[in-house]
Amino acid sequence: MKIEIEKVKKKQVDLSEVEPASHFPTLMEMEKAGECSFTAxxxxxxxAVWEYDHVRAAGKVETAVRLTCSRCLAEYQSSVSSEFTIFYTEAKGEELDEEVELSDEELISASYSGxxxxxxxxxxxxxxxxxxxKPLCKESCLGLCPQCGADLNAGECGCDRGGINLKMAALKKIKIEK
Ligand SMILES: [Zn+2]
Ligand SMILES: [Zn+2]
Known part of the structure; x- marks a missing residue:
């Protein structure tokens, strides 16, 4: 997806695109690393509009992924949606500036050349x-029993995990008291 500078200088440019995730090398690297798999x-x-001396590009991206819960190891589907605004300023000289995130994390400043x-x-x-x-199938995911490996979301396995829980409680208490 490209914004032509000459066009955007004249009037607003609206772009929309549907691309398979496989067209994005960095997303494919995530898949290869086992972080997720793209299902949409x-x-x-x-x-995009031209403002004074820069291009303001506001947009939205959406896709869907299959993730593995970091607590119970179950696979689950998740939708991905993000809105962003980027200010593109023409780079002075040969080097492109590093992207700078402005105080509001939704606003990104970047540079272009050409x-x-x-x-x-x-x-x-x-x-x-x-x-x-660290994906979670749900906020309240109970994870796996450290002793028998059973999925505790499916119900109590019957193991005595009292000792572990008490230790955890004690540790938490120490942290709070500090
Ligand atoms: Zn889970
Ligand atoms: Zn168990």
Whole structure:
């Protein structure tokens, strides 16, 4: 997905695109690393306008992934959706500035050179940011029994985990008292 500078200088540019995740190398790296698998194409909608000396690109990306719960190891589906606004300023000289995240994390400042802006890396980046580092099938996931490995979401396995729980409680107490 590309914004042509000459066009956006004249009027607003609206772009929308549906691309398979396999077209984004960084997303494929995530799949290879086993972090997730993409179950839907990546859809992106971006509106770009020229403002004073920069391009303001506001958009939304959506896709869906299959994740593995970090507590109970169950696989589950999750939708991914992210909205973003990027200010692209023309790079002075040869080097492109590093991306800078402004105080509001939704606003990103970046630079471009040449006569168009390629949004592809930013679309991939927005998807990556939405994928949890430690996925949970649900906030209240009980995880697996440390003794027998049973999925505690499915019910009590009958193991005596009292000792472990007491130790945990004691540790928590010490932290609070500090
Ligand atoms: Zn879980
Ligand atoms: Zn058990």
């Amino acid at each position: 194409p990546v859809t992106a909608q971006v509106s 006569d168009e802006i390629d949004l592809t890396p930013e679309i991939a980046e927005q998807v990556m940011l939405e994928i949890p580092y």
